[in-house]
Amino acid sequence: MGIITVKNLDFSYDNETMAVHGVSFSIEKGSYTTIVGHNGSGKSTIAKLLLGLLEKKSGEIFIDDLPLTQENLQKIRSKIGIVFQNPDNQFIGSTVRDDIAFGLENHQVPQQEMDPIIDEFAKKVKMTEFLNSEPIKLSGGQKQRVAIAGVLAMKPEILIFDEATSMLDPQGKDEIKKVIHDLHEDSTITIISITHDIEEVAKSDDVIVMDKGKVVLTGKPEEILLKEKQLISMKLDIPFSLKLQKALKTNGIKIKETITMEGLVDELCQYASKK
Template identity: 50%
Template sequence: MREIFIEFRDVSFRYGEEQAWVLKNVSFNIYKDEWVAIIGHNGSGKSTIAKLMNGLLFPQKGEIRINGVPVTEESVWDIRKQVGMVFQNPDNQFVGTTVQDDVAFGMENRGVPREEMIKRIDEVLNAVKMQDYRLTEPHRLSGGQKQRVAIASVLAIKPEVLILDEATAMLDPKGRKEIMRTVSDIQDQNEISLITITHDLQEVTQAERVIVMNDGEVWDEATPREVFAKKDALRKIGLDVPFIAILADELKKNDLMITSEPLNHDELLEELWTLHSTM
């Protein structure tokens, strides 16, 4: 049985006493070494969830536990050692004059010995394929390179959870694909839980599980295939579905006996090849 790492227990949050509730009695679990995508329309509460996980915000109602420990003002610094977060704009996270200085910053704050710091800098820059830029000033990097450095800086503190809060939103399709391939490889190699908050449907299809938010509540919680099978319901709450899923539906309407819910080109091609072989 998988071990629960993050627990939201009837969590409600609003940004002021006169404001509407952004989250309303939200409950879910995230397990160790799991990849979960959190999706929803703008204002559905996705980014608020990320900030609550990292102790940047605290709920007015309910409880959040990280590895069994309630997130409070007293525990928040220990929580942040376990939960790393990468935001949409990496420029907001840079503090060092060079790439290696930036990666070292978080470790210095945690009192990591110098020899261990040097070792980790090498490891994480290799992991994100930025070892050749260690002496480069961060502002001279491209958008994709900046995001890689931001990820490396978080990985260097060895968190057990990595949250990407719209971390690929400012990148072009190629940059998004490269970042997600890197993150996927990192998760496989480091046994780290991964939470992606995103509008990118291709990112969502790569996750093990999807939590769909709508108006501050959990609307659905299932595998990507199960979620995207509810195409009409998703559209009603303002969400898109992958193009491949739409194409598969159109093929079904034209009497092609597609029996599965393909999520990517390879799955659709396999389905069509199998169909062709039986005709």
């Protein structure tokens, strides 16, 4: 059993249409899983169901072997952190330090123990020099880094990013992706990245593809990304690097298949050096 196991989950907002229907999946402890799907496919609903923010209609949810019940709710919530899409909606403090402190205060961490924890996690997201700054003065990427530090300070076992980079400019997106990947490499935390952007799939361990409230594909990135027709039928397309490889192949340039942009650049450099 994975750290998260979901069986036959159903949920409806209006008792007519199913926002989530017959969803089953399992997420391995310590893995980096991407849940990808077009807008409205039910991804955020799944995240809210996992946190017990919405109540399932039927099915089962297990977090770390605990069934998600009213009784276990607090225990389960303490295991999961979530970072949302809009960094401006997650700010409450007048300084970055206050902001990271917010969750700790809620957990009644004594004042004198707070500072070292705040410093540790501000450092992790490279925001130490901004600890006394006002959050509103930060860039989108910096705001999301603060939000991540605040969530990490609660020491969750599972961290969910729900479109956490989608409102950021390209630089902010890159900053956050790097923070997330570094986190995954340096710790045993389980990461779930929710996105509608197929470009984000390549670097994960496992992928869950959702369409119209259902899980339609699960597998490794290389298995998923090669199902071009199916992805396009779900309005997901394939990554730019794969499109470029196809175009190169059509023009007689044969390189080893790779799913990442970095891999493609490597292959092209090797190809060029042989010429």
